[in-house]
Amino acid sequence: MPMDPFQNMQDWRKNMDRFFGENFWGEFEGIIKPxxxxxxxxxxxxxxxxxxxxxxxxxxxxxxxxxxxxxxxxxxxxxxxxxxxxxxxxxxxxxxxxxxxxxxxxxxxxxxxxxxxxxxxxxxxxxxxxxxxxxxxxxxxxxxx
Missing domain, CATH: 2.60.40.790 (Immunoglobulin-like)
Structure with a gap:
């Protein structure tokens, strides 16, 4: 059964959310896409x-x-x-x-x-x-x- 490469990304993001807080990605959204x-x-x-x-x-x-x-x-x-x-x-x-x-x-x-x-x-x-x-x-x- 092939591994879903995006599953690791989702897990990584959840861990980052837990570590930095849920608004962590929102802070970067304006930088990534103005x-x-x-x-x-x-x-x-x-x-x-x-x-x-x-x-x-x-x-x-x-x-x-x-x-x-x-x-x-x-x-x-x-x-x-x-x-x-x-x-x-x-x-x-x-x-x-x-x-x-x-x-x-x-x-x-x-x-x-x-x-x-x-x-x-x-x-x-x-x-x-x-x-x-x-x-x-x-x-x-x-x-x-």
């Missing part, structure tokens, strides 16, 4: 700007942006496959994505602006002074060149 889309997050005393790299987006309604208190959630798909061509080299990560970003402070659900231009989704958020929670889908505006 999360998409890439983001830059900027803050001032009362405003947060989130730049989200989503190349090739043709339909802005195919990206969902939600804000709930101090979490920004972005869902969608990055797809750059041209017709009648075969992928030879891939450095721009593609595929379905779902990211939850912890914000540096709670933000207002009623004062949010999102726009898409030149491959960047720019989300402007404002600090929440009093507490409220409601997860709302944010409308994205297309800015023509």
């Amino acid at each position: 999360p998409i889309p890439h983001i830059n997050l900027y803050k001032s005393d009362n405003e947060i700007l989130c730049y989200v790299n989503i190349p090739g987006l043709e339909d802005i309604d195919k990206v969902d942006v939600y804000v709930d208190y101090a979490i920004l959630e972005i869902k969608g798909v990055i797809s750059l496959q041209p017709q009648h061509h075969q992928l030879v080299q891939e450095e721009i990560l593609q595929g379905s994505f779902e990211r939850k970003i912890d914000l540096p402070y709670p933000v207002r659900g009623d004062k949010i602006h999102a726009s898409y231009q030149n491959g960047l989704l720019i989300i402007q958020l404002h600090r929440l002074i009093h507490q409220e929670t409601s997860k709302n889908r944010i409308k994205i505006h297309s800015i023509e060149d």
Whole structure:
């Protein structure tokens, strides 16, 4: 009976989980496969700007942006496959994505602006002074060149 080479890997991983803790592999997931889309997050005393790299987006309604208190959630798909061509080299990560970003402070659900231009989704958020929670889908505006 042939031995399953992946069984040893599973056993090794379980032992590593026991030794380092169950979140050990989660720590490396972002290094092995970086999360998409890439983001830059900027803050001032009362405003947060989130730049989200989503190349090739043709339909802005195919990206969902939600804000709930101090979490920004972005869902969608990055797809750059041209017709009648075969992928030879891939450095721009593609595929379905779902990211939850912890914000540096709670933000207002009623004062949010999102726009898409030149491959960047720019989300402007404002600090929440009093507490409220409601997860709302944010409308994205297309800015023509």
